[in-house]
Amino acid sequence: MDEQLQKLIGEVCRYPDPSLERQKALNKLLMLIQQLPGIYKSSHPDYLEALNLTWEWVSRKICTFEARSPSLQQSLIIWINGFLKWRIKDLYTPDSNYTFSLDRPTRNEEGDETTLLNILPDPQSPTMTLDLLDLKIAQIQEAQRQSIGKRIKQYIEQDKEGKLTASHPRKNSECHCQLLAMRLLVQNPPHKIADIARELNISNQTLYSHWKSHCLPLLREIAINYGYEK
Structure with a gap:
C-alpha cells in the first residue's frame, strides 16, 4: 500500500496545477485514501461537511506532505486526521456557521470603502502569507462551484x-x-x-x-x- 500511495502522490505532484492529468491522478489518490482504515469518525450531524473540507485541504496540500516512520500509510492517516479533528472541533464552536466573505465591506489604509478581496496582497507577491493564499484559492473554488451549480x-x-x-x-x-x-x-x-x-x-x-x-x-x-x- 505504501508503494501505491507513494506512486500516486508522486504522480499528482508531477503535473502542474491546474491540469487534467493532475486532477485524474488526484481523483485516484483520494479514492484510495478514503478506503484506508483509521480515518477519524464523529457522530456530529455535520461530520460529512468537515470531512469534505478535509478532502479539499488534502487536494491542495498533498505535495507538502512528508512521510515519517513507521509507514507512509500511517503517516498519511495521522496527517489527515490532524486537520480533520480541528474541523470537527469547529463544528462544536457556536460561531462555526459564520461565513467568511471576501466581498465583505471594509476600509483600506486611506479610509476608503472597499472589500477584503481588494486589499489582499497580489497572489504572485512573495510577501503573501499562506493563509491569505488559501483564502484566494477558496474564493476561486467557490466561484467555480457556483458556476457549475x-x-x-x-x-x-x-x-x-x-x-x-x-x-x-x-x-x-x-x-x-x-x-x-x-x-x-x-x-x-x-x-x-x-x-x-x-x-x-x-x-x-x-x-x-x-x-x-x-x-x-x-x-x-x-x-x-x-x-x-x-
Missing part, C-alpha cells in the same frame, strides 16, 4: 436530452428524475419525499429507492461532465 440547475430544468424524464419506476412514469430533482434539489425549500410520494400515489420506499439508485447516480454523472469533482 448554475449549469447543472439549468440542465435539470431543461433536460434537453430527456435523460432525466426517461428514468422512472416501471409503473409510474410521472415519478421521473427530472421531477424529483426539481422538487428535492432545485426548489427552496425542498419538498418532502413523503409529500411527493402521496401526490404521485407511490410508496415512499419505491420513490426513495429510485431516487437513490437511479437519479442520484445520473445527476452525479451529469455534474462530472460539467467539471464537478468530488
